[in-house]
Amino acid sequence: MHTPELPRLLLVEDDPALGPLIAELLAADYNVQLAADGQRGLHLALTESWDALVVDRGLPLLDGLSLVSALRRKGIGTPAIILTALGATADKIEGLDAGANDYMSKPFDAGELRARLRAMTRSFAPADPLLDVGGWLFDPANRSLRSPYGGLVGLTAKESELLALLAGHPDKVFTRAELLAGLFHAGDSPTVVDTYVHYLRKKVSKSVVRTVHGLGYQIGDAE
């Protein structure tokens, strides 16, 4: 069942009645994929490319707030709405500060959800899935790189995450600590980052990732 012209929306909702219902409601505007728990949702959010996320707050395995903030820490800014049964204002604030772009309490109105999705995706630049990295085209969805001359280079998952994070914020200098926090586990050797930068540079032309001595790494207008 493919409707490629519709934007892709990932719905993460464990309620076996509500999930399909919301999916049905949004099917008119989006190509909806449903994930039933937080870990599955996070995995899909990381490995495929989406135009919008609708995430329930209470989820098995990984709650919705953690899901969204994990994405944000990895530099993935896909617009996200958090749904919740809780109506308390403090919960809304928490959700928004976790990195969600919007927040709705159940029970909600289908028309309002659709309108909020429209408003949300409108402001975020039409998610062009291809990142230009000094002439190389990087497709985070495929984890593939096309060289300026057309050759295709495959990246591993970590290499891809690193590139996505750096390329997603051109000119920003990431410290090793930031990259370590975003891509690796606490306790990993502090030099893992260096190693992966090295791997990346072996696959991409060396000048793509610049090192700023004493600070960290950066992708941006080379000189």
Added chain:
Amino acid sequence: MHTPELPRLLLVEDDPALGPLIAELLAADYNVQLAADGQRGLHLALTESWDALVVDRGLPLLDGLSLVSALRRKGIGTPAIILTALGATADKIEGLDAGANDYMSKPFDAGELRARLRAMTRSFAPADPLLDVGGWLFDPANRSLRSPYGGLVGLTAKESELLALLAGHPDKVFTRAELLAGLFHAGDSPTVVDTYVHYLRKKVSKSVVRTVHGLGYQIGDAE
């Protein structure tokens, strides 16, 4: 001693009680300007630059929806929240479709409004501040300098600190002792400062750092 520059927020609200109240609530996070009618609001939104808009829906002279959609038609995408007394879902949908990024019903919670503003402005990347140093643009975060002709020059940590200190207080003459105390360790050779001024001048055009014979060094417009 150092006042961080607050983002600028335009509040358009005609209620003489509510307007100042909201302005007060947001003053902690924003530099708030209040406009009391729609035409005044639109004029300000068009002629000055803002980081966020908070617009009441019911306004004299020009209602909030028209204000926002007028802005959008002119290609101005400043993130906007619409406030309204009406709670009906149809009104929210209308507001969002007019081009607002978010919509809140009165009475609303101050914390939620602030959280929604944070969520809304977060995605609009905050460009880090650039210092103009005699035509050169200095980016302390990247420790990089862009020459008036576009070339990019990297600075080392010490060079960058020195430049930041001098450029942060234009026209102030720093003695060597001050610079030594500010940038180096007690016991370092007294001529380190000279050396680093030399390094800077090798990278930037020589006239940027002026020496005041017998006193010290200075950056400024005086000629």
Added chain:
DNA sequence: ACGGCCATTAAGAATTCTCTAAGAAATCCC
């Protein structure tokens, strides 16, 4: 113009930071 002080510049040693290779541990896939 002269002499003394001040400033500039070059060269190099010590330190700190980064790169790279090689291999061990974990994971994936057939």
Added chain:
DNA sequence: GGGATTTCTTAGAGAATTCTTAATGGCCGT
């Protein structure tokens, strides 16, 4: 299970930065 791939660790070579020392050149009052 076993081979291949990916992930992470370690350690030494290599590069950049920081600071010292010393020689050269310029400013200023007399």
